[in-house]
Amino acid sequence: MMQTPALVLKGISKKFGAITANADISISLQVGEVIALLGENGAGKTTLMNILFGHYMPDEGSVEIEGKPLVLGKPRNAIAMGVGMVHQHFSLAPNLTVLENIMTGTEPLFSLRSKTEAARAKLTKLADRFGLLVDPDAFVSDLSVGEQQRVEILKALFNDCRILILDEPTAVLTQPEAEQLFRLLRVMATEGLSIIFISHKLHEVMNGADRVVVLKGGRLVAERQTSATDKAELAELMVGHQVKRPTRSKTTPGPVVMKAKDVTLIQDGHKRLDNVNFELRENEVLSIIGVSGNGQAQLAQVLSGLVKPSSGTVEVLGELSNNLTPTELTERGVARIPEDRNTEGAIGALSLWQNAILQRIRDPRFSKRGIVRGQAAETYTQDIIRNFDVRGGTPQTEARLLSGGNLQKLILGRNLSENPRILIAAQPARGLDEGAIAEVHRRLLEVRAAGAGILLISEELEETMLLADRVQAIVNGCLSPPVATQTLDSRQLGFMMAGEWGGLEHAV
Amino acid sequence: MIDLIDILFTTGLWSSALRIATPLIFATLGALLCERAGVLNLGIEGIMTFGAMAGWLAVFMGADLWTGVMVAAICGATFGLLHSGLAVVLGLSQHVAGLGITLFASSLSYYIFRLAVPVQGTPPTIEPFQPWSVPVLSDLPLFGPTLFSQTPLTYLALILALVMAYVLNRTPIGLAIRITGENPHAAEAQGLNPIAIRIGAVVTGSALMAMGGAYLTLAAFNSFFPTMVQGRGWVCIALVVFAMWRPGRALLGAILFAVFDAYQLRLQTNFGKAVPYQLFLMLPYVLSIVALVVMSRKAKVPRALMKPYRRGERD
C-alpha cells in the first residue's frame, strides 16, 4: 500500500518582477526520507523552501502535508501543520535568551502569563533526546554560530515539526560539526521526521541524503537516488555544461608585500583576533580559510583600514599600516574586495561611475581641487564595463539594479584595472552562480601571475585548494601556521578548519 | 546652602514632583512601548498636545472627567494608527513621519480649539480632577500626603508602569512585542505577524501619550492653550533612552526628572532676584541631554528600532 507522502509540492511557480525564481516545480517527500535540494546559487532552492514555509506566496501551485492542503503565505499555517525551518541567516533575536527565542509564538497571544517553567522542561527534554545541548538562559548573542544553529533546530522541534527544512546548514559549521549534524538528521529520520536540506556541496549531498532533487534556473531538472548517481553526474546536472575551472600555474613567490605580526583585536570585551601572524608574498595566493564567525570578518576589517588592531603590527610594502585609512591603503596599491558587496562593496542608490571611483576620489584623474571630474569618471567606468563584461547598465545606472554577479565584476574591475600590488579578497565568489565563480577565480589567478600578492579569505574548501599556494586556517581568532596546499588533501584541510593543526608540514 | 538641602525635605517638593511626573510617566511608557516593538514615534509632542485639547474639550462640552480621558486616549490611538500606516505599513522614514504627525496633530488641535473657543481675555476653565486621599495611608508621616493624596491619574500612572513591566517581561504578547523590536524576521518565522504587532504597539503607545497630555489639562492645569506641552514630549523620548527601554526605570527616570524640575522651580522663588529665571527653566532640558549622553554609550537599543519591516525583502 502506498503510504501518503509526508509532503507534496505541486506546480509551484514564482516570479520576482522579470526574474523567474521557480517554474512549475513538483516534488514529493516520503515519511522518514532525507532529500537534498541541490543547485548552484540563484537556482531557486531557497525561494522554493520559503514558499513552503510561508514566507512567500507563490504565483501558482499548491502544497499538501500528509494529504491535507496547506494554506500558503503565512508561516503560522506551516508551523501548525508540522513544518519547521532552519534558515540560512538565523531567525534569532540576539538580545533575547534561548528560551525566549524558542517560546515566542508558541502560546496564545493574549494569555495572562507565560508558562516559562513548562517550556523550559519541554526544551530540556528535547535537547537531551537529540543531543542538542544549550543553556536556555544564555543570550543568543553570546552563543557561537554552531550553538545558534542548535537553537534554530530546537525551535522547529519545539513546535512539534514533522517536516524539517534546513537551508545550507553546514555553511557555518566545521567538518566535524557538519558530520555530527548529518548523524542527527539520520536519527531524526528514523524517528519519523521527513527532512529536506538545501546545499550546493556535492559531497554533502551524496553522503547525507537518500535522494537528491536538482534545480537549475528555477526548474526541476533531475531527481536521483544518491545510491544511483555520483558527484560528476550531479555537477553536470547542476550546471548543465562542463564548467571549465581555471588551473593554477606554477609561480615563484617574490618578496614579502604584507606582513602581520602578533595582531590582536578586542571588541566589546571579546578577543576577535588572537596573535595573528602571516606573511604574504608577491606572485602567490595565501588563503585564510575558516568557517564563518571565527574572526575573518574582523581580520578583513583590520587589513582594510576600517578598524585598528588593539596590539600588534601590520606592514604593507614595508610600511607600518596600522593607522592607514582605506584611502591611503588604496593609494599604496592595496586592492580590497569586501565580504558583503551590497552593504560594503557598493552603495545601491549611487550610480556605477560614482561607485567605481568613490574610493579613489582624491586621485587627480577623478577630482581637482574638490570638484569631481564626472566626465573622466564616466569614461573610466565605461572601460571597466567593457573589460570586465559588466552587464545590466551604463555608467549612469544605479548600482542596486545590477545582479550580484555583475556588481562583483564591477568591484573586481575597479580594483584590478589599477594593477594592484596586494589584493585582499574576502569571500569573493559568495552567492554567485558557477559561471560567475569561474570568472572571478580566473581573474584572481591572472592578478597573481601579474605579480600581486593575494590574501584570499574563504569559507570554501574547493576554492582554496584551487586558488591558494599556501593556506592558514582561522579558528576562534587564531591562525594556524601556513601549509602548502599541494601537500594537503581536502580531508586534511577540513581538519585544519576544525582546529586540528598538529602534524602538518609548515610552509613559511 | 542649608536652604538648598532643606527644600529637598519639604513634602511640597515631592508632592509637586509626582504631579510633574505623571504626564511624563504616561508619555514615556507610551514611547517605550512603541520603541520596544521597533518604531520610533516622534509624533509624541503633537499627540500629547491633541490629547490635552481633546480631553479638555470633551469636559468643557459636558462630559465627565474620565470620559474626557477616554476621548483623549481614542484620539491618541487614531494618530497612532496614522503613524503606523506611514511608518509600519508603508515603511516610510520614521523620523519624518513622526515629525509630520507632530506638526499636523499640534496645528489641528489648535485649530479645533479655536473653533470651539473663540479668542477671549481669560481662557475658559473646567473643574479638574481633585486629589483623592487613600484612607489610612495618606496619614502616614512624611510621604503619606505626598504619595497618597494625588489625583487618580497619578495612581493610574504608577500602576501602569508596573503593569507594563509585567506584560513586557512575563506574557506572550510582551515577548512577541520584544522580539518584533529585536528581529521581525524571527517573529515572522515563529508564526507571528510583525506588522500587526507593531501597529498594535504604536496605537496603544499613542493612546498613552495622549492620556499624558490630557493630564495637563484635566488635572495639572484646568485650561488649554497652544504650546502648553513645551517640549515635554521630546524629554520623554530622551527618558526612554535613559530608562534603557525598561518600564521600571522609566518610572524612576520620570520621577527623578520631575524632582529636579520641581526643585528648580523652588530655586527660582528663592534666588529669582540674583539669577535670571530662564537659566532655571533651561536646566531640565540640559539635564535631558546629559542623561542621553551618559546612557547612549551603555544602552542596549532594540536592534530593529527604526528599521522598516517588509515581507519578502531580506535586509
Place this chain on the structure above:
Amino acid sequence: MRFERREQPVAAITIGAPILAVTISLLVAGGLIALAGAPVLASYASIFTSAFGSKLAITETLTRAIPLMFTGLAAAVAFRAKVWNIGAEGQLYIGALAAAAAGLWITAPPIITIPALIVIAACAGMVLLVIPVFMRVRFGVDEVVTTLLLNFIVLLFVSLAIEGFLRDPLAFGWPQSVPIPEEGRLPKLVDRSRLHFGLVIAVGFAILVYLIHRYTVFGLQSRAAGESQSGAAFAGVPIARTLLGVACLSGGLAGVAGAVEAMGVKGFVSTDLSPGFGYSGIVVAMLANLNPIGVIFAALFVAAVFVGADGMSRSMEVPTFIADVTVSLALLTMLIALFFAAYRVRW
C-alpha cells in the same frame, strides 16, 4: 497586500508628487474651513488673493518665503546625509542673536557690515548643530532629540539675553534686543513693501548648495554617507569629518535665516522672530524632495499658504492655524506619494 520595489521610480509620480500633495492638503483644508462655517470656495479665493492678488500680496509672500528658503536648504542639506537636524529653529535664533550682538561692535559701511553679520550668524548656527552631531559621532547619541531640546534651551537663552545684556534700552513694552545697526539692514527690493535683498541671498545660496551637491567631492561623500554608512566607510569616506561638514553647512544656513530675517524685516531680535520657520523648513525640504532648487519653489508655496491663510482667516473668521494644518498635511501626503513612486501594490 504586498509592496514590491519598482525597478525605476515612476517619473510622473515623483515629479507630480508635490502637486498631488498640495492638492490633497488643500482639499482637506477645505473640509476644515467648512467645519468653521465659512464658505469653502470663497475661502480658497481669499487665500489666493491674499497671497498673490496684489503687488503688496506678492511681496509679502516673497518676504515670507525668504527664511523658509534658508531653513528648507538647511533641512535638505542635513537630511540628504541622514543627519536629522530638527534644530533649525534654535539655530535660526542663535544666528539672529549673534548678528545683533555683533552689530554692537561693528561700525563699517554696509558692503562690509552685511556680509560680516551674515558670516557671524552662520558661525553661531554652525556651532549649535556641530555640538549634537559631534555627540552622535563620538558617543552615538541620536541627534533628533538633542537638536529638539536645544531649540528650547536657545529660546530661553534668547529671552534671557534680550531681557538682559542685549536689551534695547529704548524700547518700551515687549522686550527686544538692541537693534541691528543701520549699516546692517538689508536694502529693500521693492519700495513700500517688506521685500528685501535677502531674497537674492537666499536664491544665491540655493544655487550654491545645488552646485556643491552636484559637483563637489564633499557633495558626493555626504550623499554616500547618508545612503550607506558602511559602504561609504569602506570606500574611505571620512564619515565623522563629512557629517561634521554637513552640520556646518546646515547649521550655518539656519543661522543665516535668523540673521536675514532680523536684518531684513524686523530690525531686531525678539522671542517671536520666528513663527516656526525652523520646523516649516523641514516641510519645505520634503516637498522639494531634498532638491536645493526645488526648495525655492516649495518655500514659495508654503509662504503662499501662510500669507494667504492669514488674510483669509481675518476676512472669513477661520482660525489662523489652518495654514499650519495645510502645510503639515502636505508633508504627509508628499511622503505617501513618494512611496508609491518607488513601490507598486500587489493584492
